[in-house]
Amino acid sequence: MVVFFIKPDLSSLAMFMNFLSKASDAIFPQVEAAQKMSNRAVAVLRGDVVTGTIWITQNSESDPAVISGEIKGLTPGLHGFHVHQFGDSTNGCISAGPHFNPFGKTHGGPNSEVRHVGDLGNVEAGADGVAKINITDKLITLYGANTVIGRSMVVHAGQDDLGTGVGDKAEESKKTGNAGARAACGVIALAAPQ
Template sequence: MKSIILTLVLVSAAVSEDIKANVKFYPNDANGDVAGNFILVQDDSTGEVRISGTITGLTPGDHGIHVHQKGDLSDGCTSTGEHFNPTNKTHGGPMDAERHVGDLGNFQANGTGVVIVNITDTVISLSGPDSIIGRSLVIHSGKDDLGKGGNETSLTSGNAGSRVACGIVGIASPVGSLSSTGSSIFVNHASAIVPIIFLLVFKFQV
C-alpha cells in the first residue's frame, strides 16, 4: 500500500509540473552587440508566466519588446512576422484589456545598455492554442507607445522602431506532450488526485 501512495504522490507532482522555456537573443545586424537570455516559467497553479533574464548591448533608454508570429530567423528578425495577435485586437500595453497577446511593453536599458528583466504576464501562455512556444521574442530600437500614439502605426506596432534583436521561444520542460487546453488541465488533475492520497493515508493509519 505504501508503494501505491508513493505512486499517487509522484503522479500528482508530474501532472502539476510548471512549463519552462528559454530564449537566446541574437542581434538583427551581424555587426550588432545585443545579446542575452530569458527564462520563461508558466506557473501551473495560476497560469501566470514569469519572465526573467538579462539583455546587454542596447542603447540606454526604453525598448519595446513583443512576441512575434514566427520562430523563423532565416532572415534575421525580419522573418519573424508581425506581433502575435491570435485574438485580433489592437496594439496596447501589458496591463491593457485591449492588447495583442504578444504585447509585453517596454524594458529600460541602463547607462551601459543592460536590462535586467523580472516580470509576470497573465496573457501570454506556454501551452494551449495560443501558446508562444516556437514563436519569437523581438526587441525594438525605441520605446513602445503602447497604442497611445494617436496614429495607425501606434495601433499595430506601438511605433517602437526597428528590430535590433530576436530569439525563438524554445521548450525546456516538460519533455513530454503539453496540454492542448492550457495549464488548467494540470490543476484539475492534481486537484482530483490529492484528496485521494489523503484519504488513503488516513484509512491505513487508523
C-alpha cells in the same frame, strides 16, 4: 474467392497484451516528463550588437507567466519588448512576423484591456546598456493552442508607445507601438527541466 478464418491464438494474444502494457509503462513517463518541461521556456536573443537570454516560467495553465532575464548591448532607455508570431529567423528578425495576436486585437501596453498577446511593453536599459527583465503577464502562456513556444521574442531599438500614438503615428501605433527596428530576436523553445 478464398476466405481464411483465423483462429485466435490465446498465447499470442497474451504476449501482445503484455507488450502493450510494457510499452505504455515506457511511454507515459516520458509524456509526463515532457509536460513537466513545458512549464519553462527560453529564448536566446541575438542581433548585430544586442544579445540576451529570456526565461518564461508558468506553474500551471491558470497561473500567470513570469518572464525574466537580461538583455545586453542596448542603448540606454526604453525598448519595445514583444512576442512575435513566428519562430523564424531565416531573414533575420524580420522573419518573426508581426506581434503574436491570436485574438485579432489592436496594439496596447501590458496592462491595457485591449492588446496583442505578445505586447509586453518596454524594458529599460541602464547606462551600461543592460536591461534586467522581470515581468508577470496573464496572457502569455506556455500551454494550449495559444502557447508562445515556437514563436519569437523580440527587443526593439526604440520605445513602444503602448498604442497611444497620435497624429501621423496613430495608425502604426495600433499595430507596432512605433517601437522601431528589431534589435535582437530569438525563438522561444522548451527549456530543460531544472
